[in-house]
Amino acid sequence: EVVINRIAAGEIIQRPSNAVKELLENSLDAKCSSISINLKNGGLKLLQIQDNGTGIRKEDLGIVCERFTTSKLTCYEDLGTISTYGFRGEALASISHIAHLTITTKTANEQCAYKASYTDGKLNGLPKACAANQGTLISVEDLFYNVPTRKKAFKNPNEEHARVVDVVSRYAVHNPTVGFSLKKFGENLSDVKTSNNSSHIDNIRLIYGNNIARELLEIELNDDIFKFSVSGYISNVNFSTKKQIFILFINNRLVDSTALRKSLETVYSLYLPKGSHPFIYLSLSMDPRNVDVNVHPTKHEVHFLHEDSVIENTRQALESKLLGANT
Ligand code: ADP
Ligand code: MG
Numbered sequence: 001e002v003v004i005n006r007i008a009a010g011e012i013i014q015r016p017s018n019a020v021k022e023l024l025e026n027s028l029d030a031k032c033s034s035i036s037i038n039l040k041n042g043g044l045k046l047l048q049i050q051d052n053g054t055g056i057r058k059e060d061l062g063i064v065c066e067r068f069t070t071s072k073l074t075c076y077e078d079l080g081t082i083s084t085y086g087f088r089g090e091a092l093a094s095i096s097h098i099a100h101l102t103i104t105t106k107t108a109n110e111q112c113a114y115k116a117s118y119t120d121g122k123l124n125g126l127p128k129a130c131a132a133n134q135g136t137l138i139s140v141e142d143l144f145y146n147v148p149t150r151k152k153a154f155k156n157p158n159e160e161h162a163r164v165v166d167v168v169s170r171y172a173v174h175n176p177t178v179g180f181s182l183k184k185f186g187e188n189l190s191d192v193k194t195s196n197n198s199s200h201i202d203n204i205r206l207i208y209g210n211n212i213a214r215e216l217l218e219i220e221l222n223d224d225i226f227k228f229s230v231s232g233y234i235s236n237v238n239f240s241t242k243k244q245i246f247i248l249f250i251n252n253r254l255v256d257s258t259a260l261r262k263s264l265e266t267v268y269s270l271y272l273p274k275g276s277h278p279f280i281y282l283s284l285s286m287d288p289r290n291v292d293v294n295v296h297p298t299k300h301e302v303h304f305l306h307e308d309s310v311i312e313n314t315r316q317a318l319e320s321k322l323l324g325a326n327t
Contacts, residue, residue, distance in 0.1 A: 002097075002120050005067075009094035010147050015154070016043025017163035021254065022091035023138055024171050027051035028252075032135060033178055033196045037168060040185040042160025044143050044151075048185075052135035055107035061116045061127045064103070067093040092138075093121050098150075100141040106134050161191075168192045169207045170247045170254055173281055176203050200233060204281065212239055212279045217325055219282065221317040226306045227290075230314055232282035236325055237268065240276035247281040251288055255302040263315045267322060282314070 030053025040046035106113035113132030179196035215236035290305035
């Protein structure tokens with residue numbers, strides 16, 4: 001059974017950036033205002049994420065790494081949260097099967113912090129009392145230490161580091177009231193650094209550069225018929241990049257929609273030279289029951305109800321914004 005769990009875990013967590021995405025979402029679920037990430041070897045040797053959120057209660061530390069149990073934990077009274085982020089209860093369990101996982105955490109009600117380590121979904125001994133501020137530190141060491149084939153597949157830690165930078169950057173743009181920091185372990189210089197009283201635009205400028213942010217256009221759409229809303233920022237036609245930057249959140253979850261992405265690109269193709277791309281950041285909200293959340297954690301492709309109409313109406317909103325700004 002341990003081996004089967006390990007294989008399943010290796011499919012859920014395929015590389016450090018998948019783990020970071022899951023852990024970031026947990027920290028955001030815990031209503032933190034700051035998240036600091038430290039990586040050694042692109043997260044393969046060490047991946048640490050510290051937040052100042054609610055923390056995990058001592059009595060819950062025994063079960064947080066059991067599969068499918070955790071979404072029922074007491075702190076999720078908000079159904080909206082369950083349906084967007086923490087619905088699977090598999091991230092910590094998976095990580096514990098393929099890495100050395102340690103959790104240090106303190107809630108507001110507890111006198112001290114507790115530190116617990118896990119192997120294959122189970123606590124190693126009892127949580128130990130220790131000193132720490134409120135919040136949670138998750139430490140993942142030697143990712144894939146027991147999955148030699150996967151471990152061997154990582155030739156370039158710098159590429160894994162860059163993927164983590166990419167994921168964290170997207171979350172930072174979407175969450176301007178959370179301060180993000182991402183560093184290589186032991187280095188002073190951050191690869192991502194935002195403050196917790198920022199704005200979407202300021203974070204876009206900070207992360208993707210001034211020349212994008214100078215002429216960003218704001219998108220706002222409330223569609224009463226198909227019951228969804230869109231907000232976000234898109235680059236004007238005087239900006240383009242070689243590599244497409246398409247940041248899409250649906251109900252605060254980082255996803256991808258190839259159909260939406262392609263549809264929006266066609267609007268720009270009227271303006272931009274061949275081979276150059278826009279910057280697009282969109283946040284969609286819709287009834288969680290209409291989003292197909294039953295996706296694999298590594299496949300971010302998402303589908304939702306009335307997909308064609310939602311895409312077409314979003315495309316039109318974007319087109320009229322661009323037309324309005326350029327006539
Ligand atoms: P899920 O998020 O789907 O419930 P996870 O394995 O990602 O499953 O997390 C298990 C549980 O551990 C969460 O439901 C939450 O109660 C708790 N948890 C994990 N990370 C944190 C954190 N950073 N702060 C507070 N609680 C956390
Ligand atoms: Mg989770």
